[in-house]
Amino acid sequence: MDQESAAASGGSLISLTDHEQRYYSGLHALCQADAPGKLSSGKVAELFKASQLPPEALHKVTEVCGAKHLGYFGTAQFYIALKLLAAGQSGLPIRLESVSGTDLPLPRFAGLKNEPESRHAAAPPGADPQGSAPGSVARNPADRSTFRHLEASAEKKEPWSPPRSPCSSPPRSPLAYRGYPYSKQRNGVDAQIPYDNKPSSRPGAQLEQHSSPSRYVSKPAVEHPAMARASSIERLNQQATMNYSDDDPWRMTAEQLEYYTNQFKSLQPDLGALILGAVAKNFFTKSKLPIPELSHIWELSDVDRDGALTFTEFCIAFHLIVARKNGYPLPESLPPTLQPGFSQREEEQIPDTPESLEPLIVFEDAEPRSCQVDPSGIGRLEPSVATRKQDLQGESLKQDTSVKRLASSREKSTLQLGAFPERPEPHLELDPQMRTKTRQRSYSSTSIEDAIKKAEEPPTPPPRPQKTHSRASSLDLNKLFQQGAPGVKGGWLLPPALPPRPPTSQVPHFLNVSEQATQAKVQQPNFADFSHFREEEESSVKLEEQGPSSRFGLSSEDLTSASKQDVSGTPHSQAPQKPIRRKYHPESQNLETGPPPPPPPPPPPPAMPFPPPAKPSQKLLSRQKREIQMAIRKNRETNAVLRRLNSELQQQLKVVHKERVTLESQLELLRPLAST
């Protein structure tokens, strides 16, 4: 059968020359195999149309190459089809015989400005006529992508492995077709976007070492009069680099991330801070994309909908702009590889496929600090199963002190984002609530919102300490502040909260503990909370003992025992979280003053945490600063929460008022009736 032989010819018939092989594999890569061996028929159809053959010829090609029979374009069929296209273009009849063994020029596809035939002359790249030079340069830098693709897909297509092996030599398969949609776009663009030059030069440099001939060729290309062409090549470089990672343009490479970081820093030196909408607007407008597209990109990348861009959001937006400039249509929704939680997921998951190794490496390189600096943090993440996103926020907030603020704020965002996939459920259940009631404007508000919701409920009497799971860092901070705990790392340590701890008995101890706890904390900040929580519980006797060393002994054992209690404490503390927190709060308030005060804003910087320097004063000062910073943060968060609470209460008041009005009107209606 014709088709069967065609299929069989996939392995035997097609003896492609080097050129052809590379060209075809490039085109094959372009056609985006969505299943191993299958090419997307849409792209193949485009390709065929671009060959400018009459439709009946195209049908014949499809038939002869066996795709019609199979129903899809496999690699073999695709290669045969390409040869047939070449044959058709040179005027030969579209038959299998015409493609076997004869020297055919490479198939031409419309929109390309280069001459495939001259390439087929098998001249070394340097000898190519200038008209094809850009094409070959376009080829070479893009080779890397096809090279990668080939390697990745080599194992998928057994029959092709022999022809593939020569490809491992510096590939030169042209990606002229890939340049097709892109060069179409660039035709009208003369000016280069200045800020886009950097990414192209960097991947360009990277690719150059890969294929030295390309450097030679790139010179004539650069001399090429059309600036658009040179910029197109650079774009192709970049595009190739993007495609380098598994042909997935929605995945950021290391150099891209680095570039985005530099750009971010140029706008906003603090990597943890936000870029305001107006600033970002001016910046992205420079890319000369049309405003509706920029608007759409913004919608995609502003994940938390706050009108400003975090570093991650900025990278996403930038990446989308870069992709768009390279001709990729904007997606309707954010691709999974670009979502903010993605990088964190990669850090924590073991990659299954070799392809994912690269992005994994990318993000590990990009954020090594977050990994290194928080080994304890992340280590704690695993054991404390019930750790939630907000806990991590608190944790990262607390661990600010140990790292420079820049790094730490990045950790905060990355950790926070990293926890996102870990704990989707609690996040989801919080989100709809917040969305419906108020618009969540800042990521840190989630925990506070819960804390404040408690404020609405009347404070109940004796709180159960074990249920206190200290979700809100503010809650714990309050307690800690009262106890004079500076530099609290307690944010995430609090979840272990305080399992069974008789509240009343501890009341007198807290104040005493505070001073000793400060000393303990100065030296072991990570264990601070544990130490003084457990201390209270275990040793009312030991309170009289002085000496930080004893505290440490306690703290280490506290830590282990507390961590065990974490898991038990937190799961059930999560559910009753809401009612409990408020209950605990009055208790903590009781510690200092008798009557439970109203839902307090974060306590003022405590006077007692900083007793006269019995220890090195520098640590005290730094702790003081940290504590003040944290207090400020807490204040701000609580302000936001209170504001939201206020608005909610206003809404409720309106509703109630309206009801009252309707009831009054009804009453009035009834009154005349009653009187008659």
Next chain:
Amino acid sequence: MAVCIAVIAKENYPLYIRSVPSQNELKFHYTVHTSLDVVEEKVSAVGKSLADQRELYLGLLYPTEDYKVYGYVTNSKVKFVIVVDSSNTSLRDNEIRSMFRKLHNSFTDVMCNPFYNPGDPILSKAFNGIVSGMMVQTS
């Protein structure tokens, strides 16, 4: 399920209006326009009685034999108008309220986009998606 959804700016020109295409769209545009009078009336009325509080949801503005018109005003005097079919009696007040809430949320998202100038017609795909979700599903 709405038959027509409109977003009207403070200056009473439409920022976004979308109807179920099977019917005469001009009719809906006209209806929305006339309902603006009712909106103004309600807004000023409420303002007189309660000084500081104003309900955002205005409720049923204008019932005709064919359809009902509901209104909602934001604090920045942007009005949302939803026209529903009268035959669709299953729609309760709460559902209309939730529709308005969703509209308001996605409108706020549009506003947050720095590339959107207030007063421009709303072209956001996300907003379109939300609105499509609320419109009567015609094949």
